[in-house]
Amino acid sequence: MSERRYDPREIEPRWQAVWADERTWEVANEGAPAAVGRGASGAESERMSSYVLEMLPYPSGEPHIGHLKVYSVGDAIAHYHRRLGRRVLHPMGYDSFGLPAENHAIKTGVHPRASTDASIASFQRQFREWGISIDWSRELATHEPSYYRWTQWIFLQLLDAGLAYRKEAAVKWCPKDQTVLANEQVSPEGTCERCGARVEVRQLEQWFLRITDYAERLLNDLQEIDWPEHVKTMQRNWIGRSEGAEVTFRCEELGIDYPVFTTRPDTLFGATFFVMAPEHPDVLRLVAGTEREQEVREYVSHAITASGEERGNADKPKTGVALGRTVTNPVNGEQIPMYVADYVLMEYGTGAIMAVPGHDERDYAFARAFGLPIRRVIEGAAPQGSGDEHGLPYTGDGPLVGSNPEFDGMGNREALSAIVRWLDSEGKGHASVNYRLRDWLISRQRYWGCPIPIVYCEDCGAVPVPEQDLPVRLPDVEDYAPRGRSPLAAAEEWVRTSCPECGGDARRETDTMDTFVDSSWYFLRYCDAANDQAAWDPAVLREWMPVDQYIGGVEHAILHLMYARFFTKALADLGHLDAQEPFRALFTQGMITKDGAKMSKSRGNVVSPASIVERYGADTARCYILFIGPPDQDADWSDEGMEGVHRFLSRLWRLADEVSDKSGEEPHAAPPAGSHATLPRAAHGPPGGVAHAPPRTTSAFQEHADPPSVPHAPTGAAGTSAADEVPRGKRLEGDDLKLLRKSHWAIDKVSGDLRRFAFNTAIAAVMELLNDCSRLREEVSVDSQRFALATAASLLFPFAPHVSAEAYELLTGARVWEQPWPRADEEMLERDTYELVCQVNGRLRDRVQAAVDASPDELRALCHAAPNVRAHVDGKEIVKEIVVPGKLVNLVVK
RNA sequence: GCGGCGGUGGCGGAAUGGUAGACGCGGAGGCCUCAAAAGCCUCUGUCCGCAAGGGCGUGUGGGUUCGACUCCCACCCGCCGCACCA
Numbered sequence: 001m002s003e004r005r006y007d008p009r010e011i012e013p014r015w016q017a018v019w020a021d022e023r024t025w026e027v028a029n030e031g032a033p034a035a036v037g038r039g040a041s042g043a044e045s046e047r048m049s050s051y052v053l054e055m056l057p058y059p060s061g062e063p064h065i066g067h068l069k070v071y072s073v074g075d076a077i078a079h080y081h082r083r084l085g086r087r088v089l090h091p092m093g094y095d096s097f098g099l100p101a102e103n104h105a106i107k108t109g110v111h112p113r114a115s116t117d118a119s120i121a122s123f124q125r126q127f128r129e130w131g132i133s134i135d136w137s138r139e140l141a142t143h144e145p146s147y148y149r150w151t152q153w154i155f156l157q158l159l160d161a162g163l164a165y166r167k168e169a170a171v172k173w174c175p176k177d178q179t180v181l182a183n184e185q186v187s188p189e190g191t192c193e194r195c196g197a198r199v200e201v202r203q204l205e206q207w208f209l210r211i212t213d214y215a216e217r218l219l220n221d222l223q224e225i226d227w228p229e230h231v232k233t234m235q236r237n238w239i240g241r242s243e244g245a246e247v248t249f250r251c252e253e254l255g256i257d258y259p260v261f262t263t264r265p266d267t268l269f270g271a272t273f274f275v276m277a278p279e280h281p282d283v284l285r286l287v288a289g290t291e292r293e294q295e296v297r298e299y300v301s302h303a304i305t306a307s308g309e310e311r312g313n314a315d316k317p318k319t320g321v322a323l324g325r326t327v328t329n330p331v332n333g334e335q336i337p338m339y340v341a342d343y344v345l346m347e348y349g350t351g352a353i354m355a356v357p358g359h360d361e362r363d364y365a366f367a368r369a370f371g372l373p374i375r376r377v378i379e380g381a382a383p384q385g386s387g388d389e390h391g392l393p394y395t396g397d398g399p400l401v402g403s404n405p406e407f408d409g410m411g412n413r414e415a416l417s418a419i420v421r422w423l424d425s426e427g428k429g430h431a432s433v434n435y436r437l438r439d440w441l442i443s444r445q446r447y448w449g450c451p452i453p454i455v456y457c458e459d460c461g462a463v464p465v466p467e468q469d470l471p472v473r474l475p476d477v478e479d480y481a482p483r484g485r486s487p488l489a490a491a492e493e494w495v496r497t498s499c500p501e502c503g504g505d506a507r508r509e510t511d512t513m514d515t516f517v518d519s520s521w522y523f524l525r526y527c528d529a530a531n532d533q534a535a536w537d538p539a540v541l542r543e544w545m546p547v548d549q550y551i552g553g554v555e556h557a558i559l560h561l562m563y564a565r566f567f568t569k570a571l572a573d574l575g576h577l578d579a580q581e582p583f584r585a586l587f588t589q590g591m592i593t594k595d596g597a598k599m600s601k602s603r604g605n606v607v608s609p610a611s612i613v614e615r616y617g618a619d620t621a622r623c624y625i626l627f628i629g630p631p632d633q634d635a636d637w638s639d640e641g642m643e644g645v646h647r648f649l650s651r652l653w654r655l656a657d658e659v660s661d662k663s664g665e666e667p668h669a670a671p672p673a674g675s676h677a678t679l680p681r682a683a684h685g686p687p688g689g690v691a692h693a694p695p696r697t698t699s700a701f702q703e704h705a706d707p708p709s710v711p712h713a714p715t716g717a718a719g720t721s722a723a724d725e726v727p728r729g730k731r732l733e734g735d736d737l738k739l740l741r742k743s744h745w746a747i748d749k750v751s752g753d754l755r756r757f758a759f760n761t762a763i764a765a766v767m768e769l770l771n772d773c774s775r776l777r778e779e780v781s782v783d784s785q786r787f788a789l790a791t792a793a794s795l796l797f798p799f800a801p802h803v804s805a806e807a808y809e810l811l812t813g814a815r816v817w818e819q820p821w822p823r824a825d826e827e828m829l830e831r832d833t834y835e836l837v838c839q840v841n842g843r844l845r846d847r848v849q850a851a852v853d854a855s856p857d858e859l860r861a862l863c864h865a866a867p868n869v870r871a872h873v874d875g876k877e878i879v880k881e882i883v884v885p886g887k888l889v890n891l892v893v894k
Numbered sequence: 895g896c897g898g899c900g901g902u903g904g905c906g907g908a909a910u911g912g913u914a915g916a917c918g919c920g921g922a923g924g925c926c927u928c929a930a931a932a933g934c935c936u937c938u939g940u941c942c943g944c945a946a947g948g949g950c951g952u953g954u955g956g957g958u959u960c961g962a963c964u965c966c967c968a969c970c971c972g973c974c975g976c977a978c979c980a
Binding site: 635 | 895896897898899900905908912916917918919920932933946947961962973974975976977979980
């Protein structure tokens with residue numbers, strides 16, 4: 001017995017050095033797919049290139065366990081695709097602008113660039129130690145001028161296309177971070193998503209991107225992509241498309257038309273009042289000089305400043321103030337009173353609504369509070385316990401009543417279209433669609449971000465920085481703390497510039513961009529990362545885009561994924577790429593928890609990847625994180641579970657070591673390092689696919705790829721039982737065959753599991769194979785063992801690359817990553833006999849061996865003959881017999 | 895409230911409508927050893943039984959089916975997202 005032990009600390013760096021020295025995972029653009037040896041074989045490799053991408057990390061401190069998980073998942077996929085014969089683009093970068101580095105700078109005075117670079121170095125080191133197969137030649141960081149130069153270029157492209165604009169707006173302002181927030185960065189409770197401070201409202205000039213122009217396409221194209229349904233649903237909800245009508249209500253006294261959006265034009269006859277949002281610009285104008293002015297003013301200022309917590313809660317009592325004016329209901333000429341109330345939002349629709357208390361819960365509550373009339377215009381009653389004695393408010397369908405002879409009696413859905421048609425013909429309204437999605441506010445009053453390439457000139461206004469002057473470099477400043485304006489404003493020398501148009505004095509924009517802008521296009525840059533003439537060459541993008549498999553956390557289901565889709569569509573419209581969608585398929589991985597809770601420093605339950613890798617090796621850490629459970633679900637970390645995986649990898653190594661000893665070969669030398677001679681792509685096995693490369697010194701192994709002769713099914717199968725079916729003297733060969741079959745079973749199982757991201761069951765299958773190797777190692781030939789173990793190593797390579805490469809080399813002398821993915825031999829998957837399940841009344845009563853080709857009659861007879869079946873059937877009447885060949889026989893008795 | 899996901903041994907989890915609990919952890923017993931570590935072997939849902947075998951078991955209650963963790967209906971619980979969006 002060998003005294004050598006599995007030592008990841010020795011094995012892992014050695015293979016990492018090979019991959020680094022030989023630049024194994026680099027792919028060139030414009031590669032010749034013909035260089036791939038195998039490939040045409042199998043439906044899976046019809047696409048010759050593949051772009052596998054995990055969401056880029058935000059480099060802060062050290063990588064955490066979540067990073068280990070995403071990159072373990074992504075790397076498994078990347079390896080699998082490669083071994084199917086595809087050229088795989090698998091790059092890495094850093095989303096390196098952002099608030100945490102800046103906040104750290106405010107606290108410590110350390111330049112964000114310094115802390116960010118330090119963190120990036122730590123990420124780089126650990127990714128290498130994990131053995132992730134990254135094409136390092138394409139590495140990027142969004143804070144580097146060579147990257148953000150093009151972020152600025154994209155901004156100018158959008159500006160040019162009218163997709164970026166500047167406007168003064170009531171914006172969400174975080175008083176603690178001293179910056180504007182996007183709507184998406186405000187929690188439902190009205191607090192800053194990042195720091196938790198209560199968000200305020202301010203009026204500021206801000207840059208917006210017109211994502212709402214793309215609402216319809218962002219919604220429709222979700223159908224085209226292979227994303228988890230729940231992510232698509234979240235995006236659909238976020239876009240929030242509503243069909244309805246825009247209807248004009250006229251204030252006769254002032255001669256102003258007020259359009260409103262409604263999804264229920266069928267209830268127009270039930271409108272008994274009209275409500276405007278406090279932010280509506282006309283509210284104060286409507287009451288100016290009237291006795292209502294004071295009261296309205298107070299209400300409006302209160303509503304606007306108190307927005308966060310007090311507003312937004314549907315359960316709180318409705319408040320509002322009458323404006324003392326009326327508008328005309330266009331369908332019946334009725335004068336209805338106008339109100340201002342905070343339950344109406346300025347950002348949605350037109351900032352004003354028609355109120356139909358009989359058929360809308362919110363309007364009903366308001367009408368009740370203010371003693372306004374409630375009118376029924378649709379027949380039907382609210383569900384038990386939710387309405388008043390008249391069954392109102394009723395929000396369901398039904399025939400129209402009390403509306404107009406023309407529409408009364410008509411089903412409300414039908415009436416809806418009829419009324420819209422009528423409005424349209426009268427010029428009082430038209431069909432309309434509204435979205436919940438808002439334009440994307442990208443201005444941030446912060447230092448550590450991409451400068452917005454705009455200068456302000458007294459004469460020319462906002463002028464884009466000419467393309468040849470990009471990048472607008474981020475200057476160094478002394479003080480990072482925002483004081484109500486961007487820290488950049490203090491860099492006076494940088495701010496002062498000349499106007500590109502007139503040459504006069506001008507000042508630079510001092511806001512920086514939301515970091516989501518940086519990460520909305522990085523996947524494009526990877527394709528052509530070294531290009532210093534353009535953001536990318538569209539021809540190169542055609543080769544790689546869209547990303548075939550994107551992998552990341554669900555927390556980005558809305559923002560990042562929506563913005564990236566928007567950028568892709570906008571840039572495609574501008575002719576810079578062909579793809580309409582950036583990510584063909586998406587996989588969202590679940591969180592790793594510890595003791596059922598999210599890992600956090602304050603809880604003190606953080607498991608650090610570095611310490612695990614140090615102790616057990618990267619293979620164990622990666623393999624365990626994939627074995628722990630379905631990767632799209634949350635999973636709880638357990639140190640004991642990891643020990644189990646470590647034992648498994650040790651056993652693989654030990655058995656491989658043992659077998660390589662047994663075959664009497666000279667000990668294998670460490671793999672040659674430093675040779676750039678062969679690229680792995682060129683070294684793929686012969687077409688047609690022998691499962692593994694021949695070993696260096698013996699050819700017996702190769703013969704096993706063709707299975708040894710399969711014993712015949714015993715004659716008279718119907719009558720045989722397990723004991724006598726194995727031919728005499730074939731015992732040994734039987735075990736060899738069993739192990740070979742198990743190997744092919746594992747190939748089939750792991751291949752299928754990889755396609756569906758079921759890494760946990762894939763690893764379990766390799767464990768089963770290895771258990772058989774271990775159990776049968778005294779009974780089978782060395783060649784059989786070697787084949788089975790090499791298969792195990794080959795299948796495990798995507799999850800535990802170092803030990804798999806090591807074991808494979810010990811066994812075969814070849815490099816596992818240069819081998820095509822093994823293919824299961826159909827014949828080896830088929831068996832001559834199987835265990836027939838015998839049921840009586842659907843309950844398992846016995847199992848007997850049956851020949852695969854036994855007829856239903858034979859199977860029935862087998863089942864009847866089974867002793868325990870007889871015991872349950874005797875003396876009873878057989879009502880029915882179900883025979884499922886290959887599975888079972890079920891006898892139904894009475 | 896709306897939408898989505900989930901509920902299976904002591905634990906993590908397996909199961910194209912066809913043997914529930916693969917694989918791993920934990921536990922029990924044994925082998926090896928002077929002893930230990932490591933490794934190896936056997937058992938391990940639960941109840942009855944010496945055993946053979948049987949009863950009960952996938953959140954709850956119904957249903958479809960020869961047969962349901964799986965499909966349908968109605969609930970309960972947990973998690974996630976959205977939420978005064980007219």
